[in-house]
Amino acid sequence: MIGLIMFLLTLILLMAGFPVAFTFAGVAVIFGVFTQGVELFAFMPYRIMSIMQNTILMAVPLFIFMGIVLQKTKLAEQLLEAMGELFGKVRGGLAVSTILVGALLAASTGVVGASVVAMGVISLPVMLKNNYKKTLATGVICASGTLGQIIPPSIVLIILADVLGVPAGDLFKSAVLPSLVLVASYIFYVLIIAYLDKSSAPALQSKNHNLKKSQKYLTLIKAIVPPILLIVAVLGSIFSGIATPTESAAMGAVGAVLLAVIYQRLSWQMLHAASVETIKVTAMIFAILIGATAFSLVFTYNGGDILVEDFIHSLPAKEMSFILISMAIILILGFFIDFVEISLIIVPIFYPIALSLGIDMSWFAILIAMNLQASFLTPPFGFSLFYLKGVAPKSVQTTDIYQGVIPFIIIQVAVLLSLIIFPTWYGFSSF
Amino acid sequence: DEKKPSSKNQHSDKIYNLKLAETWPSNFPIFGDATKNFKKLAESMSNGRLKIRIDSKNKHKSALGIFDFVKSGQYDLGHSGSYYWKGKDINTLFFTSMPFGMITSEQRAWFEYGGGQELMDEVYGKHGLKSIIGGSTGNQMGGWFKKEINSVDDLKGLKMRIPGFAGEIMAEVGAKPVNIPAGELYTALDRGTIDALEWVGPSLDLRMGFHKVAPYYYTGWHEPGTELQFIINLKKYRSLPQDLQTILTTAMKLSAYQMYAQSEYESAKNWENMKKTYPNIQVKTFPQPVFDAMRAANQKLLKKLSANNPLAKKIIKSQSDFLQKARAWTAISDQAYLNSQSK
Amino acid sequence: MLQQKYSQYLEKILIGLLLLTIFNVFIDVLLRYVFSNSSIALQELEWHLFSSLFLLSIGYTLQADAHIRVDVFYAKFSPKKQALLNLVGLTIFVLPISLLSAYYGFDFAYQSFLLSEQSGDPGGLTHRFIIKSMISVSFILTIISALIFARKNYKVLAQ
Numbered sequence: 014m015i016g017l018i019m020f021l022l023t024l025i026l027l028m029a030g031f032p033v034a035f036t037f038a039g040v041a042v043i044f045g046v047f048t049q050g051v052e053l054f055a056f057m058p059y060r061i062m063s064i065m066q067n068t069i070l071m072a073v074p075l076f077i078f079m080g081i082v083l084q085k086t087k088l089a090e091q092l093l094e095a096m097g098e099l100f101g102k103v104r105g106g107l108a109v110s111t112i113l114v115g116a117l118l119a120a121s122t123g124v125v126g127a128s129v130v131a132m133g134v135i136s137l138p139v140m141l142k143n144n145y146k147k148t149l150a151t152g153v154i155c156a157s158g159t160l161g162q163i164i165p166p167s168i169v170l171i172i173l174a175d176v177l178g179v180p181a182g183d184l185f186k187s188a189v190l191p192s193l194v195l196v197a198s199y200i201f202y203v204l205i206i207a208y209l210d211k212s213s214a215p216a217l218q219s220k221n222h223n224l225k226k227s228q229k230y231l232t233l234i235k236a237i238v239p240p241i242l243l244i245v246a247v248l249g250s251i252f253s254g255i256a257t258p259t260e261s262a263a264m265g266a267v268g269a270v271l272l273a274v275i276y277q278r279l280s281w282q283m284l285h286a287a288s289v290e291t292i293k294v295t296a297m298i299f300a301i302l303i304g305a306t307a308f309s310l311v312f313t314y315n316g317g318d319i320l321v322e323d324f325i326h327s328l329p330a331k332e333m334s335f336i337l338i339s340m341a342i343i344l345i346l347g348f349f350i351d352f353v354e355i356s357l358i359i360v361p362i363f364y365p366i367a368l369s370l371g372i373d374m375s376w377f378a379i380l381i382a383m384n385l386q387a388s389f390l391t392p393p394f395g396f397s398l399f400y401l402k403g404v405a406p407k408s409v410q411t412t413d414i415y416q417g418v419i420p421f422i423i424i425q426v427a428v429l430l431s432l433i434i435f436p437t438w439y440g441f442s443s444f
Numbered sequence: 445d446e447k448k449p450s451s452k453n454q455h456s457d458k459i460y461n462l463k464l465a466e467t468w469p470s471n472f473p474i475f476g477d478a479t480k481n482f483k484k485l486a487e488s489m490s491n492g493r494l495k496i497r498i499d500s501k502n503k504h505k506s507a508l509g510i511f512d513f514v515k516s517g518q519y520d521l522g523h524s525g526s527y528y529w530k531g532k533d534i535n536t537l538f539f540t541s542m543p544f545g546m547i548t549s550e551q552r553a554w555f556e557y558g559g560g561q562e563l564m565d566e567v568y569g570k571h572g573l574k575s576i577i578g579g580s581t582g583n584q585m586g587g588w589f590k591k592e593i594n595s596v597d598d599l600k601g602l603k604m605r606i607p608g609f610a611g612e613i614m615a616e617v618g619a620k621p622v623n624i625p626a627g628e629l630y631t632a633l634d635r636g637t638i639d640a641l642e643w644v645g646p647s648l649d650l651r652m653g654f655h656k657v658a659p660y661y662y663t664g665w666h667e668p669g670t671e672l673q674f675i676i677n678l679k680k681y682r683s684l685p686q687d688l689q690t691i692l693t694t695a696m697k698l699s700a701y702q703m704y705a706q707s708e709y710e711s712a713k714n715w716e717n718m719k720k721t722y723p724n725i726q727v728k729t730f731p732q733p734v735f736d737a738m739r740a741a742n743q744k745l746l747k748k749l750s751a752n753n754p755l756a757k758k759i760i761k762s763q764s765d766f767l768q769k770a771r772a773w774t775a776i777s778d779q780a781y782l783n784s785q786s787k
Numbered sequence: 788m789l790q791q792k793y794s795q796y797l798e799k800i801l802i803g804l805l806l807l808t809i810f811n812v813f814i815d816v817l818l819r820y821v822f823s824n825s826s827i828a829l830q831e832l833e834w835h836l837f838s839s840l841f842l843l844s845i846g847y848t849l850q851a852d853a854h855i856r857v858d859v860f861y862a863k864f865s866p867k868k869q870a871l872l873n874l875v876g877l878t879i880f881v882l883p884i885s886l887l888s889a890y891y892g893f894d895f896a897y898q899s900f901l902l903s904e905q906s907g908d909p910g911g912l913t914h915r916f917i918i919k920s921m922i923s924v925s926f927i928l929t930i931i932s933a934l935i936f937a938r939k940n941y942k943v944l945a946q
C-alpha cells in the first residue's frame with residue numbers, strides 16, 4: 014500500500030518539473046526514513062556499487078560519445094542530405110532518409126539518447142527549413158532515434174538476455190526481422206501521410222542541381238561511405254570476435270575520432286565540446302539509474318515487490334492471456350518507469366511464469382524489447398521526448414513532440430500485436 | 445515457584461524474525477532451493493518461533509554484498525560461497541573447494557571430524573560471523589573449450605574466463621584469464637573473443653547454451669566438491685535461545701544435505717539430456733602432463749599463501765593431511781569399486 | 788571565481804576520465820586480439836574509470852542545470868517561480884539523499900580499507916577502498932554543486 018502511494022505521489026511530483034533523478038531519490042528518502050528508518054539507506058552504497066560494476070553499462074558513455082562526434086563533425090548531416098537528394102521530387106524523402114539514417118545509427122549504437130540527440134541536431138533543422146510540419150518532423154526523429162533499442166546491438170536486449178537466461182547473440186539474431194518490419198512500417202506511414210497531406214512533408218530543394226550527374230553521385234558516395242564504414246567496423250568487431258558488444262562501443266568511439274582525423278575535422282574544441290556533452294548525457298542517465306535504485310530500495314523493502322508479485326501471480330496462467338496482460342502491464346508501466354528498471358524489476362517476476370508456461374524466451378524477450386521501445390516514446394515521461402526537447406529549437410513545444418509521436422506509438426503497438434499473433438512469421442515458436 | 449513455568453513458556457513463545465540475504469537471483473534453481481528448504485525446516489522445527497525472510501539478489505541488488513550485510517547486521521543470515529570473500533580475507537578461500545582438493549564426501553568428513561568447522565569458526569569469528577555448510581554442487585566441470593588441450597603449450601595464451609584462485613593457477617601455466625560479464629559470455633565464446641570458460645556443470649550449464657558454440661567439455665579439477673555456505677551474525681546468534689541456535693544450524697546442515705542430493709540428481713538428469721540432444725559434445729580430460737603442470741602451479745601458489753600467514757598455513761596443512769588420509773581410504777573403497785564396475 | 792575554478796577543474800577531470808575510459812577499453816581489445824594477451828588489472832581499470840566518470844559527473848551536470856526534467860509546466864513558469872521550485876527541490880530532494888549516501892558511503896569504503904580489500908580475480912587491482920570511496924566523493928561534490936546552483940537560483944529570486 015505504501016508502495017502504491019509512493020508511486021502515485023512520485024508521478025504527481027515529477028510533473029512539477031524538478032529533475033527526474035532527484036525527484037525519485039527525494040521521494041524515496043522521505044518515505045524510507047518514515048517507514049523503515051534512516052538505516053535503510055545503508056544499502057545505497059551497495060546498490061550504487063552494483064551499477065558501477067555492471068560493465069555492460071559502460072557502452073552508454075562510449076556510444077553517446079561516438080554519436081556526438083559524428084554529429085559535431087557533420088559526417089552524419091552529410092549522410093542525411095545526400096540521401097534526401099536521392100528522393101528527388103518525391104514528398105517525404107527527407108523524413109524517409111531520417112528514418113534510414115536512424116536505423117543505420119541504431120545498428121551501430123545501442124543507446125537511444127545518442128541517436129535521438131544526434132538526429133535532433135542534424136535533421137530537425139533541415140526538415141523545419143524545408144517546411145515539414147513540426148509534429149511529423151519530431152515524431153520521425155523520436156521514433157527513428159529510438160530504433161537503437163531494438164536493432165542490434167542493443168542495451169535492452171543485452172539486459173534482457175541476462176534476465177531471461179537467453180544468449181545475447183541469439184536475441185540479436187531474433188531481433189533483426191522484427192526491426193526491419195518496424196522500419197518498413199515507419200517509412201510506409203511517412204510516404205502515405207506525405208501523399209495525403211501535401212503540406213506536411215514537401216520535397217527537398219536540391220542544392221546540387223547545377224552539378225553533373227557523375228559529380229552528383231561522387232558527392233553522394235563521399236557522404237554515405239564513411240558512416241557506413243564505421244558501422245561495419247563496429248558490427249564487424251562483434252561478429253569477428255574482436256570485441257564483445259560492450260567493447261564494440263569503444264571501437265565505435267575510436268573509429269569516429271579516426272574518421273574526424275581523416276576528414277580533417279578533428280579539433281581540440283570539437284573534442285572538448287563532444288566530451289562535455291557526453292558527460293552531461295551520461296550524468297543524466299546514471300543519475301536516473303541511481304534515483305531509481307533508491308526508489309526501488311524503498312519500494313521493495315516496504316513490500317512493494319510482494320504487491321506487484323502477488324498481482325502478477327493472480328493473473329490467469331494461460332499462455333495467451335499471460336502474454337497479453339504482461340505486455341499491457343509493461344506498456345503501462347513504461348509510461349512512467351525507465352526501461353532498465355522494468356527489465357530488472359518487473360521482468361524477473363514474469364520470468365518464472367513464462368518459464369513454467371514453456372514460452373519461447375527469445376520471443377518473449379523481443380516482445381518486451383519492442384514494448385519497452387514504445388515506452389521511450391510515450392508521453393509524458395518518454396526518454397526520447399526529453400532528449401529531443403533538450404536539443405530542439407525554442408519554436409518546438411513539448412506538446413508538438415507529444416502529438417508527433419502518437420502515430421508512431423500506434424505503429425509500434427501494431428507491429429507488437431503482429432508479433433504476438435503471428436510469431437511464426439518472425440521465426441519464433443511462441444509456446 | 446508456580447509462576448516460573450508460565451514465564452518460561454512465555455519466553456519460549458517469543459517469535460524471532462530473521463532476515464537472510466542470498467547471492468542468487470529469486471527462483472534461481474538448486475542454490476535458491478537450498479534457502480527455501482532451510483526456511484521451511486527452521487520454521488517448522490521451531491514450531492513457528494523462527495520466522496525467516498529470504499531476500500534474493502533482485503531485492504538487495506548486491507550479489508557479493510552478503511558478507512558485509514551480515515557482518516554489519518543489516519541482515520542476520522546469508523547464503524553464498526566462502527571463496528567470494530577471498531579479496532576481503534584470504535583465509536575464507538579454503539572453505540568452498542580447492543583445486544586438486546577433497547571431493548564432497550571427504551570434505552564433509554573434514555568439516556565434521558577433521559577440524560574443518562573449528563578452523564572455519566576461527567576465520568569467521570574474527571569478523572563476528574559464524575559459517576555453516578550450505579550445500580554442495582558436487583564435482584564441477586572444468587569448462588567449455590573451443591579447441592582440444594593436448595599439451596601444456598595449448599594452454600599458453602588461451603583466453604579463458606575463469607575467476608578466483610583457479611584463474612591464478614591457469615595464469616601460472618600460461619593461460620590468459622579474461623573478465624567478461626555473464627550476459628556477454630555466450631557471444632564472446634561464440635565469436636572466439638575467448639577460447640574457453642568455466643561455469644558449473646550440467647545442472648546449470650545447459651541454460652547458458654555454451655554447448656552450441658564450444659564442443660569440448662572438460663572434466664573437473666579445480667572445484668572437486670564445491671560447498672556453498674550459510675553465514676550467521678554471531679551477535680544475533682548468541683541472542684537466540686539455545687534450542688533455536690541448534691534448530692538454526694541443524695536446518696542449515698539438513699538443507700545442505702538436500703542440496704547436494706538435488707545437485708547430483710539435476711546433473712545426472714541434465715547430462716543425460718545434453719548427451720541425447722547434443723551428441724556432438726565431446727567430454728575430455730586434460731592429459732597427465734597438463735595436470736602435472738597445474739598441480740605444480742597449485743603447490744607453488746599455496747606455498748606463497750602460507751608464507752606470511754600462519755592461519756592459512758594451518759588450514760592448508762590440515763586440509764592436505766586430511767586429504768592424504770581420506771584419499772587412501774577413498775582409493776580402496778569408492779574408487780576401487782567404481783573402477784571394478786567401469787570395465 | 789572560486790566556483791568557476793571548481794567547475795573548470797571538475798570538467799577537466801571528467802574529460803580525462805571519459806577519454807581514458809575509451810582508450811582503456813580500446814587498448815584491452817587490441818591487447819587481447821592482436822597480442823593474445825590480457826590483464827585482469829587493466830580490465831578492472833575499465834569499470835573503475837567508467838564508474839568514476841558517471842559518479843563525479845552528477846554534481847557537475849546539476850550545476851549546469853542539465854538533468855532531465857518533465858518541463859510541460861516548468862517551461863511555462865516565470866523565472867522566479869522556477870528558481871523557487873529549484874530551491875525547494877534542492878533542499879528536500881537533493882540534500883537528503885546526498886547526505887545519506889555520502890555518510891553510508893564513507894562507512895562502506897572504510898570497512899573495505901580496514902580489510903585491505905582487493906580484487907578476488909587473478910592479477911586484479913588492490914586497494915578496493917579507493918573506488919568504493921568514490922561514492923562518498925560523488926555525493927559530497929553533488930552537495931557542493933547543489934549549493935552553487937542554489938545560490939544562482941537565490942539570486943534570481945532576490946531580484
Ligand code: NA
Nearest residue numbers: 119161164166
Ligand atoms: Na542498436
Ligand code: NA
Nearest residue numbers: 584642643644
Ligand atoms: Na564454477
